[in-house]
Amino acid sequence: MRLDAKIPAGPLPQKWDRHRFELKLVNPANKRKYDIIVVGTGLAGASASASLAELGYNVKTFCIQDSPRRAHSIAAQGGINAAKNYPNDGDSIWRLFYDTVKGGDFRAREANVYRLAQVSNWIIDQCVAQGVPFAREYGGLLANRSFGGAQLSRTFYARGQTGQQLLLGAYSALMRQVASGKVRMFPRREMLDLVVINGQARGIVARNLVSGEIERHEGHAVVLCTGGYGNVYYLSTNAKACNVTATFRAYKRGACFGNPCFTQIHPTCIPVHGTYQSKLTLMSESLRNDGRVWVPKTPGDQRKPSQIPEAERDYFLERKYPSFGNLVPRDVASRNAKEQCDQGKGVGDTGLAVFLDFSDAIKRDGRAVIEKKYGNLFQMYEKITGEDPYATPMMIYPAVHYTMGGLWVDYNLMSTIDGLYVLGEANFSDHGANRLGASALMQGLADGYFVIPYTIGGYLAGSHFAEVKNDHSAFTDSVKEVQERVTKLLAVRGRRTVDDFHRQLGLVMWDHCGMARTNEGLTTARARIQELRAEFWQNVRVPGTGRDFNQSLEKAGRVADFMEFAELLILDALARQESCGGHFNDAYQTEENEARRDDANFCHAAAWEFTGEGKDPVLHKEPLVFENVHLTQRSYK
Amino acid sequence: MSKTIHLTLKIWRQNGPGDKGRFETHPAKNISTDMSFLEMLDVVNEQLTLEDKEPIAFEHDCREGICGTCGTMVNGRAHGQLKGTTLCQLHMRHFADGDTLVIEPFRARAYPVIKDLVVDRSALDRVIQAGGYISVNTGNAPEANTLPVPQDRAERAMDAAACIGCGACVASCPNASAMLFVSAKVSQLALLPHGRPEAARRALSMVRAMDACGFGNCSNHRECEKTCPKEISIVNIARLNREYFKAAFISQEN
Amino acid sequence: MNWFSAALGSSVGKKLMMALTGLAFIGFLAAHLAGNLTIYGGKAAFNGYAEKLQSLGPLLHLFRAGLITFALVHVLTGLYLFWLNRRARPVGYRMHATAGGRTLSSRTMPYTGIVILVFVIFHLFHFTFVDKTATTVFDMVAAAFNQPAYVLLYAALMIVVGLHVRHGFWSAFQTLGVNHPKVMPTVSAASIAAGAVVALGFGLLPLVIALRY
């Protein structure tokens, strides 16, 4: 297989314009002859469905939740970036492009990132017109804030609920198209297979989660917007239904998986407090603007924070990174917290937490100021932990948050299967090895509103389609396979629950393939995962039947895929013998403990091709060519 | 500090829409007070699974109070007794050792039960389809700062927009009315200049759609506002009423 | 008139009718109470008020016709809403606790309403549609309230009316869309006051009459 990124020729700023001109167009009257399947209703899926329907295509949209409005994008808090330069602080499309490429540790494709920065401004226009209530200045114009360590204020936000508001905007556009009959909405459906006919993606097989029926849906193209796979770690800040199933099934049908080992760990989450813990809650990064991170100097110090004198505290971020202090990037902050805990200096019942202390800020600015800035976050913290962060320091710990990897796509967002497009967090993305704050929302909406409507037309207009009905043998075979898998899961009737397996898988992944990775650890993890997977198919207990609403069965299918996918993630981590962004291999670090890239050997995107059950996948490499930016080493000292 | 409590759950079990349903009693033993309510149900479900019984079906997704998926009645209160809190954010430290909890699905004619505690709230989507949007095609939007929005108006729009669509307002309302939910969307869009062109049509058709879904009428009991996990105010209902009257009696919209 | 019936036929439209007719009744109650207070002025004053009313002639008939229409609208719509609201939750809760919204008075609106209806009919036959050639209004009322049973009955019923007004008053404002942070606290307080005035104003009269005359 040859990976062709299809990057248009010409100077960077003109590539997208030129490409749009070169793409074939579908005659308006013909658009209604095409059926497009969109899986997922997060920012990417909802925006794509609505935009495609507005153009006149027939769209069928699927999601797992009972309503498209509940997709995981709803949970995003902080904001969305755009290069509007409203604050007049020197921003530009070029700068947003540059920051994103650099933030991604030079592992993203220049042309895609530049396009992302270009369309970012339209996104804001579109969302405002939809009624998204972004924060405003007194004069009534849009407000911006700086976010995630950026030196500019380019983040648009709607309180701490930006993702919710953007998603509700896209959802409302989607609902409008449902009302007009151009979108048929299929909620409570889980895509369990992709149907490929004559090398083209022509449909999906999905389970109706209420009736258990295995349904067939045919179309001329399939657009996957199914989000990230952070839940392979079991505990993450992702919603419980987030899964890898849709993309992994597509991988098994021939779509290459790009950079699966690029995962992001967020430093400020509420720590784990028991084995029963089901998910982790993110506390906005903005807290690090005023909170000071510290641990006791002596390992095993069990005293209450208030009883530990100043001299016996280690403000380790301030100590190690005097210029950035508590505001070092996500990966650096996360790794340092882990390092302290590994040295036995962690705090709390589990020893897996560090303090985030606001007492100095409260002393300096007064409680009222802090309350105004972070009141809702403090409240949320208290709700969950039962502790008052005004009185005692917060405890935080890093948690899995975002996955930069995903299905490999070309400049058109098409995977290695013709007619299979992948948008949003589900693709291997524009974020390289590390995503900057507030840019996932931007990417999801860019893909859905402003990229797919053009690129899919080029494909449809330029391809020949055989007539396909849903009784085609490819559908029948797929349904049979899906059915057999369901039957198999139910038939094991073992002695361990699905969650129990998932939890164990998560622990293995977190311990060996989390913030810092070693070759030995990865090798051990791979073996453990193989064992665990074997045990899963011998010993899992899935109650109930496949013919009705069965949440255990849903989970079991997802965990079964995670079990296989985890191994792919580890293979990728083992293959990438360098450190970059979210992938940190202990063997490759600078003297300052920063990720040390190996641009000579690893300046590429890894794309893994499935070659059959029980066989190792094959690695393809898309070389990344940087013509416009200079590759540098990050430093935050 | 965390401790361990034991509870008795009286839970509604119903195999499917056709089933009559019944209450079942299950013990919830050794529940850490640091658990969330849903984690407590997870623990009970793990136990049921190992005992070869069917686990209790309940809905959830984000588990951080924003997606609006979770929600059941706990001792007669939608999302439990804590103010401004979704069920997933309710922690067990708010219960005492030995408590008996009655757990029922949200009930309304417009919310048929799917299984156990899971109900079908698609009626809320149908109401939005009737007009809970601004008709702007992708690419049609003018520059974002073209229309200024006074900050306090934007804030009030945001107050209304904070609705997570959980449907607890309906569940808690003695009349199973969806007015708070509908009014939140109508208000958000009515407050913003971008939403004004369609305001009349929106108010009329959303109210019509709401009635067609079989929700009850608002008697101003204000249970919704007290229950709402996002503390959406009934000021929005008054605004919906005003928008409706303007639309019905003054505008040319039918 | 199709648009008109459609506008009033929706849930919000029905409530509009309830609010307007309800407020009209509160207006009527206020006038009625003002009239009744003339009883403190003694027999002559009270009979004078009654005669004045009668002398309005056609105006009085118009007024009565209006009241009856309003009553029909309020009662029929109210009962219909009551039925619709019950139907909106066919399977009830085993436990349904309040989060602090409902009040005794909001919860009992349909019931207090029905009681008021029965009472009003009784009241009309008791004092209004009677042959008054042999007596004056004052004597009739005084006679009635010399029977303790009537005093108790009327006093109890006035509490019921007070309850209805206590929720109905502010509720009508909310329904009409008059909910504004600057105004609402006053309206809420006024609602409680209106309920109390109705209950006490009317409710104490029989007692006063019984004791004084």
Ligand SMILES: Cc1cc2nc3c(=O)[nH]c(=O)nc-3n(C[C@H](O)[C@H](O)[C@H](O)COP(=O)(O)OP(=O)(O)OC[C@H]3O[C@@H](n4cnc5c(N)ncnc54)[C@H](O)[C@@H]3O)c2cc1C
């Ligand atoms: C707590 C939190 C805070 C965040 N804050 C920010 C922020 O401030 N700024 C920012 O830019 N980014 C933020 N992010 C990241 C960002 O929210 C996500 O990356 C982004 O929303 C992903 O959108 P999406 O459309 O790709 O997928 P999702 O929103 O995850 O949607 C996935 C959709 O696919 C459907 N689906 C999945 N699998 C299947 C299947 N098998 N069959 C059918 N349907 C399926 C789901 O039902 C859902 O509709 C945050 C993330 C988290 C977890």
Ligand code: HEM
């Ligand atoms: C003295 C007579 C009456 C007065 C002053 C009165 C006043 C009111 C007012 C102001 C309201 C509030 C309307 C709103 O919420 O917008 C109301 C509601 C109501 N009234 Fe009356 N009313 C009277 C008699 C009756 C009668 C005879 C009935 C008969 C059944 C009745 C039944 C109701 C009901 C059911 C409601 C509640 C409607 C709802 O909110 O769903 N009322 N009333």
Ligand code: SF4
């Ligand atoms: S108004 Fe409140 S209770 Fe009702 S759906 Fe919205 S968030 Fe839930």
Ligand code: FES
């Ligand atoms: S699970 Fe999302 S709000 Fe409770």
